[in-house]
Structures are given as C-alpha cells and as structure tokens.
Amino acid sequence: MHCCPERVRNFCPVRQKRPDVGLSFTLSICAQDERPQLWPPRPRRIPRLYHLGFTNLLLRSHSDLNLTNQSAVDAFFAAEKPQFVILAGAKVGGIHANATFPADFIAVNLQIQTNVIDSAHRHGVTKLLFLGSSCIYPKFAPQPIPESALLTGPFEPTNKWYAVAKIAGIKMCQAYRIQYGWDAISAIPTNLYGPNDNFHPENSHVLPALVRRFHEAKVSGVKEVVVWGTGSPLREFLHADDLADAVVFLLERYSGLGHVNVGSGKEVTIKELAELVKEVVGFEGDLIWDASKPDGTPRKLMDSSMLAGLGWVPKISLRDGLVDTYKWYVENVKQ
Amino acid sequence: MEGPNSDSSTLDKSAKIFVAGHRGLVGSAVVRRLHHLGFTNLLLRSHSDLDLTHQSAVDAFFASEKPQFVILAAAKVGGIHANATFPADFISVNLQIQTNVIDSAHRHGVAKLLFLGSSCIYPKFAPQPIPESALLTGPLEPTNEWYAVAKIAGIKMCQAYRIQYGWDAISAMPTNLYGPNDNFHPENSHVLPALVRRFHEAKVSGAKEVVVWGTGSPLREFLHVDDLADAVVFLLERYSGFVHVNVGSGKEVTVKELAELVKEVVGFEGDLIWDTSKPDGTPRKLMDSSMLAGLGWFPKISLRDGLVDTYKWYVENVKQ
Numbered sequence: 001m002h003c004c005p006e007r008v009r010n011f012c013p014v015r016q017k018r019p020d021v022g023l024s025f026t027l028s029i030c031a032q033d034e035r036p037q038l039w040p041p042r043p044r045r046i047p048r049l050y051h052l053g054f055t056n057l058l059l060r061s062h063s064d065l066n067l068t069n070q071s072a073v074d075a076f077f078a079a080e081k082p083q084f085v086i087l088a089g090a091k092v093g094g095i096h097a098n099a100t101f102p103a104d105f106i107a108v109n110l111q112i113q114t115n116v117i118d119s120a121h122r123h124g125v126t127k128l129l130f131l132g133s134s135c136i137y138p139k140f141a142p143q144p145i146p147e148s149a150l151l152t153g154p155f156e157p158t159n160k161w162y163a164v165a166k167i168a169g170i171k172m173c174q175a176y177r178i179q180y181g182w183d184a185i186s187a188i189p190t191n192l193y194g195p196n197d198n199f200h201p202e203n204s205h206v207l208p209a210l211v212r213r214f215h216e217a218k219v220s221g222v223k224e225v226v227v228w229g230t231g232s233p234l235r236e237f238l239h240a241d242d243l244a245d246a247v248v249f250l251l252e253r254y255s256g257l258g259h260v261n262v263g264s265g266k267e268v269t270i271k272e273l274a275e276l277v278k279e280v281v282g283f284e285g286d287l288i289w290d291a292s293k294p295d296g297t298p299r300k301l302m303d304s305s306m307l308a309g310l311g312w313v314p315k316i317s318l319r320d321g322l323v324d325t326y327k328w329y330v331e332n333v334k335q
Numbered sequence: 336m337e338g339p340n341s342d343s344s345t346l347d348k349s350a351k352i353f354v355a356g357h358r359g360l361v362g363s364a365v366v367r368r369l370h371h372l373g374f375t376n377l378l379l380r381s382h383s384d385l386d387l388t389h390q391s392a393v394d395a396f397f398a399s400e401k402p403q404f405v406i407l408a409a410a411k412v413g414g415i416h417a418n419a420t421f422p423a424d425f426i427s428v429n430l431q432i433q434t435n436v437i438d439s440a441h442r443h444g445v446a447k448l449l450f451l452g453s454s455c456i457y458p459k460f461a462p463q464p465i466p467e468s469a470l471l472t473g474p475l476e477p478t479n480e481w482y483a484v485a486k487i488a489g490i491k492m493c494q495a496y497r498i499q500y501g502w503d504a505i506s507a508m509p510t511n512l513y514g515p516n517d518n519f520h521p522e523n524s525h526v527l528p529a530l531v532r533r534f535h536e537a538k539v540s541g542a543k544e545v546v547v548w549g550t551g552s553p554l555r556e557f558l559h560v561d562d563l564a565d566a567v568v569f570l571l572e573r574y575s576g577f578v579h580v581n582v583g584s585g586k587e588v589t590v591k592e593l594a595e596l597v598k599e600v601v602g603f604e605g606d607l608i609w610d611t612s613k614p615d616g617t618p619r620k621l622m623d624s625s626m627l628a629g630l631g632w633f634p635k636i637s638l639r640d641g642l643v644d645t646y647k648w649y650v651e652n653v654k655q
Contacts, residue, residue: 070390070431102495103441110434110488111390114427121423151474164491168430171484175422 194240228293231271356409548613551591
C-alpha cells in the first residue's frame with residue numbers, strides 16, 4: 001500500500017515487465033458477468049479485493065497515469081467513472097529522503113491528493129477512502145495516540161513535509177463531506193510490514209531492515225548481528241494484509257467525518273521484534289545490542305479503539321506475519 | 336494612501352513582477368505600491384484570463400511570461416460563514432492555486448517568490464503576542480481551519496523548495512488588514528469595514544443609534560493595507576530567510592476604541608450602544624512582529640489616518 005513506484009520496480013517479480021501496483025487503484029462493484037478491467041497485468045500478490053471477489057479493479061501505473069497531472073487525472077475520471085476510489089498513491093520515503101527532497105514530499109503528495117479527490121468528486125465517485133500515515137500525529141502525542149491528537153502539537157521534524165501534505169488530504173476529505181455531503185473517509189495505518197515492502201539496506205524501516213540483515217547474516221555465515229540501541233523502545237506493527245482488510249471494512253461500513261486509526265493495538269519491544277525476526281529467519285548466531293547508539297522514540301502506539309468499536313480487529317499475529325514476509329522476501333528480493 | 340517608508344527600491348525597476356490576485360485587497364495595494372516606486376513591468380492577470388487552479392494554464396503562463404518575481408496574493412478568502420458553508424472550496428482552491436503557482440514559478444526560473452498568508456494560521460490559543468514559532472503548536476480556530484491548513488501548506492511548500500532547490504521563496508503573514516478594496520459586505524465583512532459601513536449608513540439615514548455586539552473590550556491589531564504592501568516590497572528586497580515573517584502594526588486597540596474612532600471619522604452623531612448580551616469573541620489577538628522590526632521595517636499609517644483614507648475610498652467607490 002505504501003510503495004512508491006521506484007521502490008516497487010526494484011522488488012517486483014522477475015516475470016513482470018511492468019511495475020506492480022504502486023499507485024491508486026479504484027474499483028467498481030459491478031455485475032458478475034461484466035468484463036473485468038484489469039490493466040496493467042494482474043499483480044502477482046493477490047490483494048484483498050481479488051480475494052473477496054471484486055473483479056472490476058481499475059489500476060494505473062505511474063507511467064500510464066501521472067497523478068500529479070491535473071488534466072490527465074480529470075480526463076481519466078471522466079472516461080472511467082469508477083464508483084469507488086482507494087487513494088493509496090503517495091510519494092513516500094524514510095528520514096533521509098524526506099530531508100533531501102522535502103519539496104517532492106510535500107508538493108507531489110498535495111498534487112496527487114487534490115487532483116484525485118477533486119476529480120473523483122466531480123465525476124460522480126460514490127465514495128473515496130484516503131490513506132494517511134501515523135506520522136501525521138504530533139511528536140509528543142499522548143500514547144496510545146487517539147484520532148483527536150491531530151494538530152495539537154508540533155510534528156516530528158524529520159517527516160513534517162509529508163505530514164503536512166497528508167493532513168491537508170484528511171482535511172480535504174472532511175471539507176468535501178461538509179460542503180457536498182460527499183462520502184470521503186480517511187484511514188490512518190500504524191507501521192506496516194509485509195510483501196512488497198522496502199527492504200533497501202539503507203532506507204528501510206526497522207522491521208524489513210531486520211529481516212534483511214538476519215537473512216544476509218544467515219546466508220553469509222557471520223557470527224553476529226549488531227542492532228543499534230537497547231532494544232527497549234515499544235513499537236506497533238500491522239501486516240499490510242490486515243490493513244487491506246480494514247480498508248475494505250471501512251469502505252463498506254464507515255462514513256464518518258473523523259479519520260480512523262488502523263493499528264494492531266499490540267506493542268512489542270524492539271528487542272522482542274529482533275528476537276522474533278532472528279527466529280523466523282533462522283539465524284543462529286548472536287544478536288548483539290550496541291547500547292551506545294540512539295534508541296529513538298520510547299513508545300509509539302496508535303489508539304485504534306474507534307475502529308475496534310466499529311467491529312474490526314486484525315487477524316495476523318506478528319509471528320505469522322513475519323513468516324509470510326520472510327517467505328516473500330526470499331522469493332522476491334534479489335539477493 | 337502612499338507608504339512613506341522609502342521612495343526607492345533596490346530592485347531593478349524593469350523587473351517583471353507577477354502579482355497574483357492583483358484585484359484583491361492585498362494584491363491591489365501591492366500594485367499601487369509598486370507603481371508608486373516606479374516599477375513598470377507588472378504582470379497582471381484577472382481570474383477570467385488565468386484560472387490559477389488550472390495547472391496547465393498556470394504552467395503555460397509561466398513558460399511564456401517568465402517573470403522574475405512573483406507575489407502570490409491570490410486566494411479564496413472569506414469570513415466565518417463562508418468558511419463554514421464552503422470548506423471544500425476554501426481548502427482545495429487555495430491548495431491548487433498555491434501548488435500550481437509555486438511549482439510552476441520554480442520550474443520556469445522565477446528568481447524569488449513571496450507567499451502571503453494570514454494570521455489565522457496560528458493556533459487558537461497561541462501565546463499573545465503571537466510569535467512565528469507558534470505555528471503548528473496547537474489546534475486551529477475551527478471556523479477557519481480549512482483555509483488555515485491550506486495556508487500552512489503554502490508556507491511549508493516555500494520552505495521545502497528552499498531546502499531542496501536553494502530557491503528563494505519567502506512567506507509573509509499579515510495581521511488584520513483594512514483599507515481600499517476591502518470587503519464591506521453587510522453580512523460577511525470583518526469588524527473594521529463592517530463598522531465603517533454601519534456608521535455611514537446610520538449617518539446617511541439619520542438613525543439615532545448604532546448597536547454593536549459585545550462589550551467592546553477585546554483587543555485587536557490592525558494594519559493598513561498600504562503598510563502591508565510596503566512591507567511586501569521591503570521583504571522582497573531584503574529577506575531571504577527560511578522562516579515566515581509576521582507583518583503587524585504592533586499596536587492594539589480595544590474594539591470599543593475602534594468603534595469610537597470609526598464613529599468620529601465617519602461623522603456619525605448619534606449614539607453608540609453596546610449589546611453586552613452578545614458574544615465578544617477572542618479576548619486578544621496581536622502578532623509579534625519583532626522579527627520584521629529587527630530587519631528594520633515599521634508601519635507608518637496610524638489607525639486614525641488609515642480610517643480617514645478608508646472612509647474616503649468607501650464613499651467614493653462603494654455603491655450606496
């Protein structure tokens with residue numbers, strides 16, 4: 001869900017000539033005998049919608065539809081007229097990318113959002129779901145972080161450009177609902193992991209980074225893996241398939257003004273995570289902690305009680321999710 | 336009314352300057368000021384000639400015109416009622432204008448861009464006087480959060496372009512403005528022009544009294560738009576910093592003092608009555624403009640002189 005085209009191209013299955021679905025995909029629920037509109041070719045990984053039997057997914061790669069191009073987006077919506085839109089297209093990246101390319105992070109995301117939301121509304125889309133990120137919340141938000149924490153304090157400086165753009169997207173959805181009575185909702189996932197993640201050695205997040213490092217250590221036969229910090233910070237993770245399930249759930253059942261946190265509600269310490277990854281990967285050497293290095297934020301957990309109150313809970317345990325992720329990694333990431 | 340800050344400018348008088356929003360309160364004042372200083376090459380486009388929400392039109396415009404400077408004063412603006420009724424317009428039109436102009440300006444070699452915001456970007460409960468550092472430290476005033484979110488995104492875009500490209504984009508945040516070309520609409524104007532209109536109409540119709548809501552005790556800051564225009568040129572010439580700049584007068588008046596002054600300037604001789612059963616609004620709103628003062632800029636137009644000028648414009652231009 002959070003793959004940008006560049007990252008997806010790196011890790012896409014060798015068989016496919018085109019990048020996997022990296023940008024927004026739309027769907028229309030149609031009669032069963034209607035010819036499915038699938039283009040480019042069906043992604044290798046079966047997304048939740050296919051699993052549920054939706055046959056009319058509208059998918060466009062970046063090279064076929066540049067979402068930052070207002071007239072192209074508008075022409076697309078005018079021609080295709082999807083019923084639903086799931087806006088997962090975004091420019092994403094880690095700390096270093098945000099620091100180096102802040103203009104891209106804020107401008108590209110603002111353009112994608114304003115173009116898609118505005119054209120979707122204008123061309124009769126019934127409902128739109130916008131995906132955000134937990135980084136929209138203030139750096140010192142109360143933990144667990146409730147939806148109400150939005151805009152109550154300063155951002156984490158390393159991703160403020162992206163955060164500003166995402167908040168504007170949430171606010172646009174709310175504004176369109178108020179002015180037009182249009183059904184636009186926002187979902188805010190916690191840290192995600194799973195197939196198609198970014199496993200780049202330098203700019204991936206902690207979970208995929210650990211998977212890669214333990215795997216490479218196992219394969220190369222080294223004696224130990226050194227991880228920065230004490231391992232004590234608490235983090236929350238959600239498998240992307242759980243997130244996809246929540247997206248469909250919200251699309252079906254939620255039409256509220258407030259954005260919705262989508263988390264697992266389960267915390268682990270980085271130490272527990274690292275030990276679990278080590279076990280799943282099967283690395284038999286030592287796991288050493290370099291406590292001289294920084295730990296990062298002590299705790300980051302989203303309050304997903306609103307979503308739980310609607311009746312959705314995640315299904316994939318961290319262990320099962322890691323097994324699935326590692327399997328995908330071994331099969332798909334160039335070694 | 337001419338700002339007497341300086342009658343010269345260090346900028347090249349033949350420089351091509353695009354003033355986006357040249358018909359509005361701010362844009363028209365900026366154009367007046369630039370003309371007064373002798374700038375001869377102003378690029379002006381009305382909404383019907385160039386729709387700034389239209390990305391390809393904006394890009395084609397910049398590609399063919401290639402201005403050196405851009406003053407981005409174009410925006411969708413309005414009061415509490417308008418924001419509440421048309422929030423989608425307020426956030427998306429302003430986001431579109433901003434992303435289109437800032438991005439195309441950068442792409443087509445504009446040397447410097449100045450983005451104009453509003454004091455409503457600051458949190459509802461910001462410390463008073465409000466320093467630039469108060470930005471994004473707390474919740475926004477709900478009645479204008481749509482507009483505020485868009486304006487904040489504009490400030491952040493300018494900063495982001497400076498960091499990534501070393502491009503000279505700055506932001507100026509004015510306090511409450513007043514002056515020629517303001518909105519004097521009976522239902523949705525701000526407090527100062529509303530008072531001007533009401534006292535004028537009372538004078539002309541021979542009414543015995545004018546009733547104003549509240550106690551008159553809230554403190555407010557006002558800046559004549561010609562002073563703002565002068566500050567805009569000043570910043571364009573001399574400021575290339577990362578941080579947005581507050582542009583205020585630094586002078587507070589109570590709403591009571593304001594009403595009494597307007598009554599006097601307009602020449603209404605009836606009574607001014609306060610309906611204290613009605614709400615007052617925010618107790619105090621004053622921007623901290625010490626950063627701009629430190630750069631060497633100060634406003635020149637007193638509230639009295641500014642009101643005289645404004646009332647004169649009103650009588651001559653607003654259909655009675």
